[in-house]
Amino acid sequence: MDQTGRVQIRLMTEGDLAEVFSLELASFADPWSVTAFALELRHNPHGHYQVLCLGTGGLNDPDGTSALGNTGGTGSTGASGNTGGTGNTGSAAAPVAAYCGTWLLGDVAQLVKLAVVPAWRQQGWGRCLFLAELCWARDCGARQLLLEVRSRNTAAVAFYTALGLERLDVLKNYYQGPSDDALVLGCAL
Numbered sequence: 521m522d523q524t525g526r527v528q529i530r531l532m533t534e535g536d537l538a539e540v541f542s543l544e545l546a547s548f549a550d551p552w553s554v555t556a557f558a559l560e561l562r563h564n565p566h567g568h569y570q571v572l573c574l575g576t577g578g579l580n581d582p583d584g585t586s587a588l589g590n591t592g593g594t595g596s597t598g599a600s601g602n603t604g605g606t607g608n609t610g611s612a613a614a615p616v617a618a619y620c621g622t623w624l625l626g627d628v629a630q631l632v633k634l635a636v637v638p639a640w641r642q643q644g645w646g647r648c649l650f651l652a653e654l655c656w657a658r659d660c661g662a663r664q665l666l667l668e669v670r671s672r673n674t675a676a677v678a679f680y681t682a683l684g685l686e687r688l689d690v691l692k693n694y695y696q697g698p699s700d701d702a703l704v705l706g707c708a709l
């Protein structure tokens with residue numbers, strides 16, 4: 521929500537990448553670099569990245585300080601190659617609370633990223649952004665959602681199971697650092 525109390529889901533821009541990278545570091549053992557995100561935004565025609573922003577004074581942020589210590593994006597629109605979404609720019613008053621990314625490959629949407637700021641987890645924001653991304657994918661013609669998740673990531677496995685995804689496959693030793701199997705989860709759209 522912003523200072524008027526709204527939750528904002530909008531396209532990720534390069535102005536968001538400092539916040540996104542902080543959250544990426546806090547969320548994944550094998551984080552993407554800022555460059556990896558920037559290349560995705562600029563050059564991947566199949567990529568779609570969104571952020572969910574909550575304004576100051578909301579929820580666990582009563583003093584107006586971000587849970588990650590950031591003050592928010594720069595407001596730059598960046599050079600995103602993404603299409604769709606609201607097209608809003610970043611705002612210092614609306615810190616990034618979550619982000620997600622999807623590759624739309626034919627009629628398959630592959631979710632490649634989803635993370636929520638640790639202090640804002642288990643409050644429904646992950647579900648909110650995930651469902652928004654699903655709606656976008658379905659509107660673009662996707663008929664199936666697929667994703668891979670570390671088998672030991674019990675919170676994420678519980679999250680996706682609660683949202684109705686089914687286990688389709690197991691990829692042994694798919695992840696390194698640390699080594700782990702990948703569960704392939706999916707659902708029809």
Ligand SMILES: CC(C)(COP(=O)(O)OP(=O)(O)OC[C@H]1O[C@@H](n2cnc3c(N)ncnc32)[C@H](O)[C@@H]1OP(=O)(O)O)[C@@H](O)C(=O)NCCC(=O)NCCS
Pocket residue numbers: 547548634635636637640641642643644645646647648667668669670673674675676678679680682683
């Ligand atoms: C996975 C993640 C995105 C979930 O986001 P979230 O905002 O905490 O999830 P929500 O609050 O929307 O939870 C929705 C449902 O998922 C389940 N769930 C979420 N977190 C859970 C947890 N830690 N343990 C058990 N169930 C959980 C619950 O059933 C919950 O429904 P409920 O609130 O009615 O009980 C978040 O934990 C996260 O950012 N993890 C680190 C990054 C990551 O692992 N991403 C996934 C990589 S594939």
